[in-house]
Amino acid sequence: IYRPMAVEPNVSESCDLETGKGCSVADVRKAREVGYYNEVSKSRSEAAQKINAQYMALDADSSEAKKAPEKKSVTANEVAKTATKEPSKDAKPVDAKKKSALILGWFYAEPRQLKFVARMYKKKGYADVVTCESDVGVVSKPKGWYKACLQTQKTMNQDGGHPLAREFDVVHVMSGGFLNLYQLLFAGVKIDFKTLVLDSTPILPKPAAFTRFARAYMDSVGLTIIPKLIPSPIHQAFVAFRWSLQSVYIKIQHQILRLMVVLGRRKAASDQMKKLNSQANLSLTNRYVPIIDDVVATVFGNSGVEKAVFVYNPDDPFINSADVDATMERAKGAGVEVVAAPTPGVDHVQTLFKKPDAIWGNIA
DSSP, rough: OOOOOOOOOOTTOOOOOOTTTOHHHHHHHHHHHHTTTEEEOOHHHHHHHHHHHHHHHHTTTOOGGGGOOOOOOTTTTTTTSSSSSOSSSOOOOOOTTTEEEEEOOOOTTOOOHHHHHHHHHHTOOOOEEEEEOOOOHHHHHHHHHHHHHHHHHOOOOOOOOOOOOOEEEEEEEHHHHHHHHHHHHHHHHOEEEEEEEESSSOOOOSSHHHHHHHHHHHHHTOHHHHHHHHHHHHHHHHHHHHHHHHHHHHHHHHHHHHHHTTTTTSSSOOOOHHHHHHHHHHTTTOHHHHHHHHHHHIIIIOOOOEEEEEEEOTTTTSSHHHHHHEEEEEEEHHHHHEEEEEEETTTTOOOHSTTTTTHHHHHO
16 A cells, blocks of 8 residues: 655656656656655555545546646645745735635645645635645654754745745644644744634644544554553553653754854754743643643734634544633634634544535635
C-alpha cells in the first residue's frame, strides 16, 4: 500500500502521479528521486482509506473529477512548490471578485481527500482554494513544534516570503489543522482572514487531548486491544513522559543554536524560538495551561479573525466537547463572533458531506 509523501516533485501539469495518467517517464523519475511513493503501515492506510471511501463515494458522479488534475495538497512549508500563484512576504489582498479559502487538513488526510474538499469549496464559488496537510509527526509533538518553527521562519526569509502570507476569505481547520494554523501564526506567517471554520476541533496542546485522540484512532482502525489493555491514565502518563523527553531535546537544541550564534554561524534566535524554549520548561513540569493560553491568544486574539464557526459532534470520541465549549467561551472573550454548529451523530471531519449546511449556512 502506497501513500504520496508531503514533498511532491515538480512535474508537468497534466501529470497525475496517483494514477499515472498524463505522466512521462521523466515525471515518474522525478517522483521517485524525491521519495514520492512511500509505504506506510497497514493500520494507518486503513484509517485514511476509511475516510477517503466516504469522501470519494460522493465524488463518483462529479464531472469535475474528469477535468484537469487539481493542485496537490502539501504541508504548509511545501505549499510554495505547488499550491500558490503569487507568494508574498506580507499579506496581500487577492482579487476582490474571487473568493478564496485555505484548508488545513486532518491528520493522515490523503491528497485526493483534500482535493475533494477543495472541489466542494469551488462548487460554492471559491475559485482560489489552497489545501495543506497537517503532519501528525510535526503537529502533535513538542519536538515537531520546534522544528516546524525553524523551517517556517526559514521559508519566510526566502525571496518572496512564505506563500501562505496572504489574504483568505475563509480558513477551514479540520481536526489537527487547528494546531497547524497556530504553528504558522506563532512563527509569524501573516495569514489575513476574517472567518475561521473549526471542524472537529480544537485538539489542544496537552497530553490528555492527544491521548484521547490516539485511543479513538486505534479504536477506529481495529486496534481495540491496546486501549483495552492500557488504561487511559497510564496511556496519558506515557504521553506526558514522552513530551517531557522531547522538551529536554528542545532545551539542548536551543543551547546548540545559542552556541552557533556565539560562533557567528547563524543569526540570533527569534522571539518565537525563545518562547518555545520557555514552553519546554512548562511541559517538563506538566504545566500546559499557559501553552493553551498562548494558542487561544494567537488564533483568536492576534490573528484578526472576526468570526469563528465551531462545527463538531458533542459525542465525537476524538475530541473533548468540554475543550470545545471552553475554547468557544475564550474566543468570545477575545471579541470574536462565535457560532456553535453542533452536528450530533456525524463522524469525525465528515460534516462537509453529511451535514454541509452546518458549514455553508454559517460562512455565506
